[in-house]
Ligand SMILES: [Ca+2]
Protein backbone atom coordinates (compact mmCIF):
# COMPACT_ATOMS: atom_id res chain seq x y z
CA UNK A 1 0.00 0.00 0.00
CA UNK A 2 1.36 3.40 -1.00
CA UNK A 3 -1.27 5.94 -0.01
CA UNK A 4 -4.78 6.80 1.09
CA UNK A 5 -6.69 9.62 -0.57
CA UNK A 6 -9.72 11.35 0.93
CA UNK A 7 -12.19 13.66 -0.78
CA UNK A 8 -14.25 15.87 1.56
CA UNK A 9 -17.77 16.84 0.43
CA UNK A 10 -18.24 20.43 -0.74
CA UNK A 11 -21.58 20.70 1.14
CA UNK A 12 -22.91 21.03 3.79
CA UNK A 13 -20.62 23.61 5.41
CA UNK A 14 -19.98 21.36 8.42
CA UNK A 15 -18.64 18.56 6.17
CA UNK A 16 -15.10 19.91 6.69
CA UNK A 17 -13.09 19.30 9.82
CA UNK A 18 -10.02 20.45 11.67
CA UNK A 19 -9.48 17.12 13.34
CA UNK A 20 -7.90 13.89 12.14
CA UNK A 21 -8.86 10.36 11.16
CA UNK A 22 -7.07 7.07 11.67
CA UNK A 23 -7.51 4.25 9.18
CA UNK A 24 -7.28 0.52 9.76
CA UNK A 25 -6.91 -1.65 6.66
CA UNK A 26 -7.37 -5.43 6.82
CA UNK A 27 -7.67 -8.41 4.50
CA UNK A 28 -7.63 -12.15 4.84
CA UNK A 29 -7.36 -13.66 8.28
CA UNK A 30 -8.27 -12.01 11.52
CA UNK A 31 -5.53 -9.68 12.60
CA UNK A 32 -3.93 -9.18 9.19
CA UNK A 33 -4.31 -5.42 9.55
CA UNK A 34 -2.39 -2.19 9.63
CA UNK A 35 -3.22 1.05 11.44
CA UNK A 36 -2.26 4.48 10.24
CA UNK A 37 -1.29 7.15 12.73
CA UNK A 38 -3.53 10.24 12.87
CA UNK A 39 -3.65 11.56 9.31
CA UNK A 40 -2.47 15.14 9.50
CA UNK A 41 -0.71 17.19 6.85
CA UNK A 42 1.18 19.82 8.80
CA UNK A 43 1.83 21.84 5.61
CA UNK A 44 -1.85 22.19 4.73
CA UNK A 45 -5.31 22.75 6.22
CA UNK A 46 -6.64 19.29 5.42
CA UNK A 47 -10.17 17.86 5.24
CA UNK A 48 -11.55 21.17 3.86
CA UNK A 49 -14.69 21.53 1.69
CA UNK A 50 -14.39 19.88 -1.73
CA UNK A 51 -10.69 19.09 -1.20
CA UNK A 52 -8.72 15.98 -2.01
CA UNK A 53 -6.02 15.09 0.48
CA UNK A 54 -3.30 12.55 -0.20
CA UNK A 55 -1.74 10.60 2.66
CA UNK A 56 1.42 9.09 1.27
CA UNK A 57 4.18 9.39 3.84
CA UNK A 58 5.14 8.86 7.46
CA UNK A 59 5.19 12.64 7.87
CA UNK A 60 1.48 12.75 7.02
CA UNK A 61 0.68 9.82 9.29
CA UNK A 62 0.55 6.79 7.02
CA UNK A 63 2.24 4.86 9.82
CA UNK A 64 2.30 1.08 9.68
CA UNK A 65 0.10 1.10 6.56
CA UNK A 66 3.01 2.36 4.48
CA UNK A 67 4.14 -0.70 2.59
CA UNK A 68 1.34 -2.90 4.01
CA UNK A 69 0.96 -5.73 1.51
CA UNK A 70 -2.40 -5.93 -0.26
CA UNK A 71 -2.41 -8.69 -2.90
CA UNK A 72 -3.67 -7.63 -6.32
CA UNK A 73 -6.37 -10.33 -6.26
CA UNK A 74 -7.69 -9.40 -2.81
CA UNK A 75 -11.45 -9.87 -2.52
CA UNK A 76 -11.98 -9.16 1.15
CA UNK A 77 -10.34 -5.81 1.80
CA UNK A 78 -11.86 -4.23 4.91
CA UNK A 79 -11.42 -0.56 5.73
CA UNK A 80 -12.17 0.99 9.13
CA UNK A 81 -12.15 4.66 10.12
CA UNK A 82 -11.60 5.99 13.62
CA UNK A 83 -12.70 9.59 14.13
CA UNK A 84 -10.69 11.43 16.75
CA UNK A 85 -12.67 14.46 17.95
CA UNK A 86 -16.03 16.26 18.05
CA UNK A 87 -15.74 17.95 14.64
CA UNK A 88 -17.79 15.91 12.17
CA UNK A 89 -16.36 14.89 8.79
CA UNK A 90 -18.55 14.11 5.80
CA UNK A 91 -16.45 12.52 3.09
CA UNK A 92 -17.44 11.81 -0.48
CA UNK A 93 -14.90 9.17 -1.52
CA UNK A 94 -11.82 7.48 -0.14
CA UNK A 95 -9.20 5.63 -2.17
CA UNK A 96 -6.88 2.86 -1.02
CA UNK A 97 -3.91 2.95 -3.36
CA UNK A 98 -1.33 0.22 -3.97
CA UNK A 99 1.49 0.15 -6.47
CA UNK A 100 -0.76 -1.42 -9.10
CA UNK A 101 -4.34 -0.59 -8.15
CA UNK A 102 -6.62 2.01 -6.61
CA UNK A 103 -9.83 1.00 -4.88
CA UNK A 104 -12.40 3.77 -4.55
CA UNK A 105 -15.07 3.61 -1.86
CA UNK A 106 -17.96 6.09 -1.74
CA UNK A 107 -18.85 7.58 1.65
CA UNK A 108 -22.55 8.30 2.14
CA UNK A 109 -22.66 9.30 5.77
CA UNK A 110 -20.77 11.58 8.12
CA UNK A 111 -18.58 10.38 10.99
CA UNK A 112 -18.35 12.19 14.31
CA UNK A 113 -17.72 11.94 18.05
CA UNK A 114 -14.76 9.53 17.98
CA UNK A 115 -16.84 6.82 16.31
CA UNK A 116 -15.16 3.77 14.81
CA UNK A 117 -16.78 2.15 11.81
CA UNK A 118 -16.08 -0.39 9.15
CA UNK A 119 -16.52 1.46 5.87
CA UNK A 120 -19.24 0.10 3.63
CA UNK A 121 -17.67 -1.39 0.53
CA UNK A 122 -20.97 -2.60 -0.90
CA UNK A 123 -20.40 -6.32 -0.50
CA UNK A 124 -23.54 -7.12 1.45
CA UNK A 125 -25.35 -10.42 0.92
CA UNK A 126 -28.63 -8.75 0.84
CA UNK A 127 -32.12 -8.81 2.12
CA UNK A 128 -34.16 -5.92 0.82
CA UNK A 129 -36.13 -3.18 2.48
CA UNK A 130 -39.79 -3.33 1.50
CA UNK A 131 -41.89 -1.30 3.92
CA UNK A 132 -41.81 1.40 6.58
CA UNK A 133 -44.66 1.86 9.06
CA UNK A 134 -45.09 4.86 11.34
CA UNK A 135 -47.34 5.31 14.35
CA UNK A 136 -48.32 8.82 15.42
CA UNK A 137 -48.99 9.47 19.11
CA UNK A 138 -52.65 9.88 20.08
CA UNK A 139 -51.78 12.83 22.35
CA UNK A 140 -50.93 15.68 22.68
CA UNK A 141 -53.05 17.19 19.88
CA UNK A 142 -50.04 18.72 18.14
CA UNK A 143 -48.47 15.28 17.63
CA UNK A 144 -50.23 15.03 14.26
CA UNK A 145 -48.69 16.59 11.19
CA UNK A 146 -49.42 17.77 7.67
CA UNK A 147 -45.75 18.44 6.87
CA UNK A 148 -42.95 16.23 5.61
CA UNK A 149 -40.45 13.73 6.94
CA UNK A 150 -37.76 11.64 5.29
CA UNK A 151 -35.83 8.77 6.83
CA UNK A 152 -32.17 7.81 6.48
CA UNK A 153 -31.59 4.14 7.26
CA UNK A 154 -28.09 2.71 7.66
CA UNK A 155 -26.64 -0.61 8.64
CA UNK A 156 -23.65 -0.96 10.96
CA UNK A 157 -21.06 0.11 8.40
CA UNK A 158 -20.15 3.72 7.70
CA UNK A 159 -21.96 4.88 4.58
CA UNK A 160 -24.23 1.85 4.05
CA UNK A 161 -27.24 4.14 4.00
CA UNK A 162 -30.32 4.92 1.97
CA UNK A 163 -32.57 7.98 2.04
CA UNK A 164 -36.30 7.83 1.49
CA UNK A 165 -38.12 10.61 -0.36
CA UNK A 166 -40.87 12.38 1.57
CA UNK A 167 -42.93 9.58 3.11
CA UNK A 168 -46.46 10.33 2.00
CA UNK A 169 -49.43 8.19 0.96
CA UNK A 170 -50.93 10.09 -1.98
CA UNK A 171 -54.48 8.97 -1.14
CA UNK A 172 -54.53 9.44 2.61
CA UNK A 173 -54.10 12.10 5.28
CA UNK A 174 -50.99 10.66 6.99
CA UNK A 175 -49.58 11.23 10.46
CA UNK A 176 -52.94 11.79 12.17
CA UNK A 177 -53.48 11.16 15.89
CA UNK A 178 -53.03 7.52 16.90
CA UNK A 179 -52.77 6.32 13.29
CA UNK A 180 -50.55 3.76 11.62
CA UNK A 181 -49.31 4.72 8.16
CA UNK A 182 -47.76 2.24 5.74
CA UNK A 183 -45.20 3.19 3.08
CA UNK A 184 -44.33 0.37 0.72
CA UNK A 185 -43.83 1.79 -2.79
CA UNK A 186 -42.13 4.47 -4.81
CA UNK A 187 -45.45 6.37 -4.85
CA UNK A 188 -45.42 6.37 -1.05
CA UNK A 189 -41.91 7.88 -1.08
CA UNK A 190 -39.63 4.96 -0.21
CA UNK A 191 -37.10 6.47 -2.63
CA UNK A 192 -33.65 4.89 -2.60
CA UNK A 193 -34.69 2.76 0.38
CA UNK A 194 -37.11 0.73 -1.73
CA UNK A 195 -35.30 -2.62 -2.19
CA UNK A 196 -32.10 -1.22 -0.64
CA UNK A 197 -29.85 -4.17 0.34
CA UNK A 198 -29.00 -4.92 3.96
CA UNK A 199 -26.80 -7.78 5.16
CA UNK A 200 -29.58 -9.48 7.10
CA UNK A 201 -32.98 -9.04 8.69
CA UNK A 202 -31.31 -8.34 12.01
CA UNK A 203 -28.65 -5.99 10.66
CA UNK A 204 -27.35 -3.41 13.09
CA UNK A 205 -29.73 -0.71 11.87
CA UNK A 206 -29.25 2.97 12.48
CA UNK A 207 -32.23 5.21 11.78
CA UNK A 208 -32.40 9.00 11.38
CA UNK A 209 -35.23 11.39 10.48
CA UNK A 210 -35.24 14.72 8.63
CA UNK A 211 -38.28 17.00 9.09
CA UNK A 212 -39.29 19.95 6.93
CA UNK A 213 -42.01 22.54 7.53
CA UNK A 214 -43.24 24.06 10.78
CA UNK A 215 -45.85 21.47 11.79
CA UNK A 216 -44.18 19.28 14.41
CA UNK A 217 -44.64 15.51 14.42
CA UNK A 218 -44.50 13.42 17.55
CA UNK A 219 -44.33 9.79 16.59
CA UNK A 220 -44.62 6.80 18.87
CA UNK A 221 -42.86 4.14 16.84
CA UNK A 222 -41.38 3.29 13.44
CA UNK A 223 -41.15 -0.21 12.00
CA UNK A 224 -38.90 -1.31 9.15
CA UNK A 225 -39.65 -4.46 7.18
CA UNK A 226 -37.49 -6.48 4.83
CA UNK A 227 -38.64 -8.79 2.07
CA UNK A 228 -41.35 -11.28 2.94
CA UNK A 229 -41.46 -10.28 6.59
CA UNK A 230 -44.82 -10.34 8.14
CA UNK A 231 -46.00 -7.53 10.32
CA UNK A 232 -45.12 -9.34 13.56
CA UNK A 233 -41.49 -9.75 12.54
CA UNK A 234 -40.92 -6.12 11.68
CA UNK A 235 -38.18 -4.41 13.61
CA UNK A 236 -39.65 -1.55 15.63
CA UNK A 237 -37.99 1.54 17.08
CA UNK A 238 -39.50 3.72 19.80
CA UNK A 239 -39.60 7.44 19.13
CA UNK A 240 -38.81 9.45 22.22
CA UNK A 241 -38.97 13.04 21.01
CA UNK A 242 -40.91 15.27 18.65
CA UNK A 243 -39.34 16.61 15.46
CA UNK A 244 -39.97 20.03 13.88
CA UNK A 245 -38.68 22.64 11.43
CA UNK A 246 -35.47 21.50 9.69
CA UNK A 247 -34.39 19.16 12.45
CA UNK A 248 -32.44 15.98 11.76
CA UNK A 249 -32.75 13.56 14.64
CA UNK A 250 -31.50 10.17 15.60
CA UNK A 251 -34.17 7.55 16.18
CA UNK A 252 -31.72 4.73 16.76
CA UNK A 253 -27.93 4.74 16.55
CA1 LIG B 1 -9.24 21.30 8.25
Ligand SMILES: [Ca+2]
Nearest residue numbers: 014016087088
Ligand atom coordinates in the same frame (compact mmCIF):
# COMPACT_ATOMS: atom_id res chain seq x y z
CA1 LIG C 1 -17.10 19.54 10.68
Ligand SMILES: [Ca+2]
Nearest residue numbers: 142144215216
Ligand atom coordinates in the same frame (compact mmCIF):
# COMPACT_ATOMS: atom_id res chain seq x y z
CA1 LIG D 1 -48.24 18.97 14.56
Ligand SMILES: [Ca+2]
Nearest residue numbers: 145146173174
Ligand atom coordinates in the same frame (compact mmCIF):
# COMPACT_ATOMS: atom_id res chain seq x y z
CA1 LIG E 1 -51.69 14.76 8.33
